[in-house]
Amino acid sequence: MNNDIYSKYLVKLPTMWCPGCGNGIVLQAIIRSIDEMDLDLDKVVFVSGIGCSSRAVNYLNFDCMHTNHGRAIAFATGIKMANPELKVIVLTGDGDCASIGGNHLIHACRRNIDLTIICMNNSNYGMTGGQYSPTTPIGSITKTSIYGSYEPPFDLCDLTKSAGASFVARAATYYPVQMKNIIKNAINHKGLSFVDCASDCPSLYGRLNRLSDAANMMSLWKDRLVTIKQAETMSSEQLQGKVIWGEFVNNNDREEYCDIYARNISKAKESING
């Protein structure tokens, strides 16, 4: 059964991504999580913006929408509002979601609308040639920061948590099985779920920062990744340069936006009729 996954959910292989790009690992985790969940595939919609990560929808055998740069969440909100039965999954990159679509991201979190946002975070703008993005670590060399980036990066999990998302998690391409489980929980969650997938860009970010090849970049994650439990016992000096992964927020206390909207519409109808 496992072998049929690729031919069942994917079309138009090979992908356009560079050798060793983390986007393929994230895409594989997504299709594996959907395969395990037994969803009605006609009720699953993928929306993406612009960027390397957003090209993922071109290979998926689902109803997909490839939208404007940064506006994927806005389009997804429209789809979800028009038909709340659908499972809407947004595939986006760090530049697409945090920089150009930053306001859509925080306002979707504020509303707690039932979307699953999967951000493939490779720390730069890959498609346009490796410019720095809001998640580029301090000191990294990119095409637009040749002496090292000096802007403090966003922690997208902290951002979405404080904006009000009811499911926030970080996964890493180094641990694809755990990533699959996190994405599964995110899709099952009712309310806005945000998953930040830490991945690599070997051909631009890796080359400019002299991190050798894709396999070497992948091996560096072993020391950088710490779980939430491990991070609790570590001091702030020890956490320098580390990436904490796991499920940060998973609560069902907040009401979902489509439910609130439907209730308000029926209330308004009652007040008009009666």
Added chain:
Amino acid sequence: MENNNSLKANINSRLCKGCGICVLFCPKKIIEVKQDKAFINNIDDCIGCRQCEYHCPDFAIVVGDNNG
């Protein structure tokens, strides 16, 4: 023999881009990259752990009989 092969890694060289991530994760160290394509040196040593399959960004590795 067929049953044994049903849990072995199989590399599709049409999809492989030779990034070498499977070489890093293979616990038996039987995968090698030659001329930008990954090859399995000794398929009998493969234990079917699926580490290469899950980490392959190009969907090139399938563990099990390759009917997909």
